Amino acid sequence: MEIARLHYITQDLPDISHWEQAGRACRGGADWVQLRVKNKSYEDWKAIALKTQEVCKQFQTRLILNDNAALAKEIEADGVHLGKTDLSPVEARKLLGDTFIIGGTANTLDDIRTLHEAKVNYIGCGPYRFTKTKENLSPIIGLEGYRILMKQCQAEGLKLPVVGIGGVLLADVPLLLQAGLYGVAVSSVINLAENPSWVTSGFLEELSLVRP
Numbered sequence: 001m002e003i004a005r006l007h008y009i010t011q012d013l014p015d016i017s018h019w020e021q022a023g024r025a026c027r028g029g030a031d032w033v034q035l036r037v038k039n040k041s042y043e044d045w046k047a048i049a050l051k052t053q054e055v056c057k058q059f060q061t062r063l064i065l066n067d068n069a070a071l072a073k074e075i076e077a078d079g080v081h082l083g084k085t086d087l088s089p090v091e092a093r094k095l096l097g098d099t100f101i102i103g104g105t106a107n108t109l110d111d112i113r114t115l116h117e118a119k120v121n122y123i124g125c126g127p128y129r130f131t132k133t134k135e136n137l138s139p140i141i142g143l144e145g146y147r148i149l150m151k152q153c154q155a156e157g158l159k160l161p162v163v164g165i166g167g168v169l170l171a172d173v174p175l176l177l178q179a180g181l182y183g184v185a186v187s188s189v190i191n192l193a194e195n196p197s198w199v200t201s202g203f204l205e206e207l208s209l210v211r212p
């Protein structure tokens with residue numbers, strides 16, 4: 001299955017809903033939306049997810065739920081992104097089946113090895129730099145860190161698409177791709193922009209300039 005090179009991520013914001021955020025990114029061409037909802041009951045989360053799914057379907061954009069494999073299954077999302085404290089990717093695969101997209105979070109080479117073993121479809125590896133978007137950040141990886149990690153992956157034959165995440169800005173894209181990353185996952189740089197659709201299309205343009 002084709003993994004997008006731009007993983008657009010919604011966030012909890014006071015003045016705009018998750019589905020409106022998704023709509024802005026979709027209008028800019030995003031074909032992959034990760035719904036990142038925090039601190040909501042299952043039912044509230046489900047209501048948000050269904051509204052976001054409606055928007056994504058209009059644009060034929062894939063919807064990936066963060067954290068919640070059960071909800072992803074219930075609403076028949078396209079995928080789920082699992083952190084280290086969520087359901088394990090192995091259990092998620094049993095629950096969701098072979099065609100469901102399962103992504104996992106990595107901070108180290110060991111994490112990447114484990115996720116590869118678990119047959120996830122892609123890996124979100126970060127944080128690239130400090131970001132206010134996520135609490136309890138893992139140690140910063142930085143550009144040199146990615147270079148080293150991606151070289152080690154290549155040496156070990158770990159061929160999964162790895163997207164960089166955490167404080168990624170448009171101007172970072174060329175160097176991150178040169179470091180060996182497949183793509184990027186971004187949230188606030190799009191959500192807090194004056195023109196989120198325009199920034200989204202800027203990312204897609206930058207990513208298209210370098211082959212993975």
Ligand code: TZP
Pocket residue numbers: 126127130131132133134165166167168185186187188189
């Ligand atoms: N995981 C590691 S950093 C991060 C997540 C979800 C936040 C990404 O958001 P931003 O706003 O692009 O830094």
Ligand code: MG
Pocket residue numbers: 066067081082083084086
């Ligand atoms: Mg998570």
